[in-house]
Amino acid sequence: MNRLVFLRRWLRAAVVLFAFGICGTASAAASQAGAAPVPDTMQQRVAACTSCHGAHGEGSPDSVAIPRLAGKPAGYLLQQLEYFQSGQRRHAPMEYVVRQLSPAYLREIAGYFAQQDVPYSKLPVPAVSAETLRRGEQLVMRGDSTRGVPSCVSCHGARLTGVEPMMPGLMGLSYDYLNTQLVSWRTRQRAAEGPYCMGVVANRMRESDITAVSAWLASHEPPADMHPAPASAQTEPLPGWCVMGKSGAGQ
Amino acid sequence: MKWWRRGWWVPALLAAVVLGWLYFGRADLTAASPAQREADAAALHDPALIARGEYLATAGDCAACHTARDGQRYAGGRSLGTPFGDVPAPNITPDPETGIGQWSFDDFWRALHEGKGRQGELLYPVFSYTSFTRVSRADALAIFAYLKSLPPVQRPDTALGLAFPYNVRSSLLAWRALYFKPGVFQPDPAKSDQWNRGAYLVQGLGHCNECHTTRDSFGGIAQDRHLTGGRIPQLDWYAPDLSTRPGGGLEGWSAQDIVDLLKTGQSAKGTAFGPMADVVRNSTQHLSAADLQAVAVYLQSLPPRAPAAAVPFVQAGSHEQGGKLYAQRCADCHGKDGRGVAGVYPPLDGNTSVTEPTGINAIRSVLLGGFAPATAGNPQPYSMPPFAQQLGDADVAAVVGYIRQSWSNKAAAVQPADVGKYRNTPSD
Numbered sequence: 172m173n174r175l176v177f178l179r180r181w182l183r184a185a186v187v188l189f190a191f192g193i194c195g196t197a198s199a200a201a202s203q204a205g206a207a208p209v210p211d212t213m214q215q216r217v218a219a220c221t222s223c224h225g226a227h228g229e230g231s232p233d234s235v236a237i238p239r240l241a242g243k244p245a246g247y248l249l250q251q252l253e254y255f256q257s258g259q260r261r262h263a264p265m266e267y268v269v270r271q272l273s274p275a276y277l278r279e280i281a282g283y284f285a286q287q288d289v290p291y292s293k294l295p296v297p298a299v300s301a302e303t304l305r306r307g308e309q310l311v312m313r314g315d316s317t318r319g320v321p322s323c324v325s326c327h328g329a330r331l332t333g334v335e336p337m338m339p340g341l342m343g344l345s346y347d348y349l350n351t352q353l354v355s356w357r358t359r360q361r362a363a364e365g366p367y368c369m370g371v372v373a374n375r376m377r378e379s380d381i382t383a384v385s386a387w388l389a390s391h392e393p394p395a396d397m398h399p400a401p402a403s404a405q406t407e408p409l410p411g412w413c414v415m416g417k418s419g420a421g422q
Numbered sequence: 423m424k425w426w427r428r429g430w431w432v433p434a435l436l437a438a439v440v441l442g443w444l445y446f447g448r449a450d451l452t453a454a455s456p457a458q459r460e461a462d463a464a465a466l467h468d469p470a471l472i473a474r475g476e477y478l479a480t481a482g483d484c485a486a487c488h489t490a491r492d493g494q495r496y497a498g499g500r501s502l503g504t505p506f507g508d509v510p511a512p513n514i515t516p517d518p519e520t521g522i523g524q525w526s527f528d529d530f531w532r533a534l535h536e537g538k539g540r541q542g543e544l545l546y547p548v549f550s551y552t553s554f555t556r557v558s559r560a561d562a563l564a565i566f567a568y569l570k571s572l573p574p575v576q577r578p579d580t581a582l583g584l585a586f587p588y589n590v591r592s593s594l595l596a597w598r599a600l601y602f603k604p605g606v607f608q609p610d611p612a613k614s615d616q617w618n619r620g621a622y623l624v625q626g627l628g629h630c631n632e633c634h635t636t637r638d639s640f641g642g643i644a645q646d647r648h649l650t651g652g653r654i655p656q657l658d659w660y661a662p663d664l665s666t667r668p669g670g671g672l673e674g675w676s677a678q679d680i681v682d683l684l685k686t687g688q689s690a691k692g693t694a695f696g697p698m699a700d701v702v703r704n705s706t707q708h709l710s711a712a713d714l715q716a717v718a719v720y721l722q723s724l725p726p727r728a729p730a731a732a733v734p735f736v737q738a739g740s741h742e743q744g745g746k747l748y749a750q751r752c753a754d755c756h757g758k759d760g761r762g763v764a765g766v767y768p769p770l771d772g773n774t775s776v777t778e779p780t781g782i783n784a785i786r787s788v789l790l791g792g793f794a795p796a797t798a799g800n801p802q803p804y805s806m807p808p809f810a811q812q813l814g815d816a817d818v819a820a821v822v823g824y825i826r827q828s829w830s831n832k833a834a835a836v837q838p839a840d841v842g843k844y845r846n847t848p849s850d
Contacts, residue, residue, distance in 0.1 A: 223808070268808065272793060272803075275796075
């Protein structure tokens with residue numbers, strides 16, 4: 172057993188050394204061309220993403236409309252990239268950036284940001300009345316059965332940090348981003364395959380409900396552990412008409 | 423575009439209609455004999471022919487126009503913008519009601535070769551029959567066999583979005599008299615087979631000229647301007663001159679550079695972006711090595727271009743500010759010397775997309791950033807940050823002016839107002 176571990180370590184070291192050898196040759200060629208060697212990493216490759224979403228996808232405190240990507244479920248991120256490509260989710264700069272990418276590369280990029288584990292930064296909290304926050308909490312935690320609006324926690328996880336592999340967390344997002352997304356669901360700037368549950372839910376909410384939910388979520392202190400809940404945590408069955416994309420989740 | 427208000431278009435149109443009638447209205451000389459027709463119909467199910475047709479349809483990038491975004495391939499629906507209005511691309515799957523299910527090969531040939539629909543109606547030249555007319559009958563048959571082998575998709579065509587007088591199809595008689603001469607590609611016996619193959623692909627199926635040439639105000643292309651570069655109407659990108667000789671847009675490009683760009687999306691001289699990235703991803707990366715080499719040989723034979731009229735070189739007032747921005751934002755990847763990193767980041771020194779006459783490409787690249795196309799030859803491309811959200815018009819103009827006027831580049835500066843015009847991001 173020990174010998175196996177040793178062998179494996181030795182092999183790994185050999186592979187790393189070999190790879191360095193290759194990189195060494197490549198970087199020698201690069202410095203001949205008068206430029207510093209370019210890191211052969213995903214982080215370097217996705218500069219078009221990180222210039223807005225942060226070096227590790229942590230989001231941008233300067234621009235609250237740009238969401239954090241780090242640590243979101245990989246299936247969810249991939250689905251959104253596919254939707255930007257197909258036009259089911261509309262945002263012109265995103266649609267342009269993903270346009271030329273292959274399905275395999277989109278999957279890698281989604282996986283890269285899902286793996287990033289960086290702390291949350293405090294986002295500005297909107298000034299709304301206590302009454303609005305109470306209404307927000309009611310919708311988030313219990314929903315409003317008189318309007319047919321399910322609670323956020325029933326799908327997005329008890330801690331609202333999302334559920335693997337497809338359900339995004341709602342904590343640590345800005346008021347502007349959350350509010351914009353709910354309006355986008357209403358107006359089909361965001362859409363999903365099949366009958367689209369968030370579109371249905373967002374259209375059952377009053378405009379003031381959208382403000383209330385976004386304000387409560389944005390001002391709620393995120394839990395210490397922000398990782399999405401495992402898929403097994405989804406005990407309540409999702410409604411039959413809910414989104415399960417072509418990315419293979421839930422199948 | 424106020425020429426038609428002046429009234430002189432009425433007699434001009436009438437004269438052109440008469441001329442057009444004389445020129446095109448006569449008997450169809452290319453119609454096949456009944457025996458030929460039977461042979462064509464029998465061949466349509468040949469798997470080898472269908473496979474060749476798929477390759478040729480890819481070379482012609484038919485799907486690029488005949489597929490709506492996220493729609494089924496070849497089922498049409500994409501709206502093609504022109505300065506005269508929008509023309510929807512039709513369904514070319516073999517659905518009997520909404521596609522080409524009832525078409526015979528003769529119908530297809532008439533469309534591709536003569537630009538006429540099944541009822542003899544004149545087709546709008548946004549369908550590039552000005553180029554496709556050069557495609558051989560044998561190749562057209564293969565493409566038709568391939569299209570007929572596709573699963574039929576029922577999707578009715580959408581309505582034309584053209585205003586008067588462009589919505590009157592007979593107005594095309596005038597246009598055709600001026601700009602369209604049907605005729606299959608005739609090989610030049612003085613040139614090699616490879617050159618002729620390249621010329622056939624570039625002038626015919628590849629329809630490169632449809633973007634890489636300046637169109638006049640009627641949307642036509644003068645023959646003597648073949649591949650000399652032009653602004654693409656509606657899309658607002660500049661498709662550069664394709665000559666590799668002195669004064670050409672691709673001056674100094676080797677055959678390998680051309681092959682690399684078409685195969686992988688990038689070469690030592692530049693990277694495909696904007697509409698050309700679509701072309702590489704959907705079409706040219708799938709071409710055989712022999713065909714890409716032939717295209718390169720043909721492009722390398724294009725003549726040198728006359729040097730642009732000597733305009734005094736005036737350095738932008740914002741050159742210093744542009745240099746500062748370049749050092750902060752660009753130099754890490756493109757290098758202080760503007761030479762880029764081979765295989766990763768394109769050079770800016772001597773790059774035709776930087777120095778092209780309009781400055782559109784450089785402005786839009788700075789605003790939009792983005793990835794090189796992901797291809798089999800470059801599956802994990804590197805990318806450039808979009809600066810639209812970070813830099814104002816004056817800063818974009820300064821940095822674009824700087825790269826257009828540094829190292830060996832001697833192009834005109836751009837104005838902040840130009841930047842403002844191109845801030846709208848294309849999504850399809």
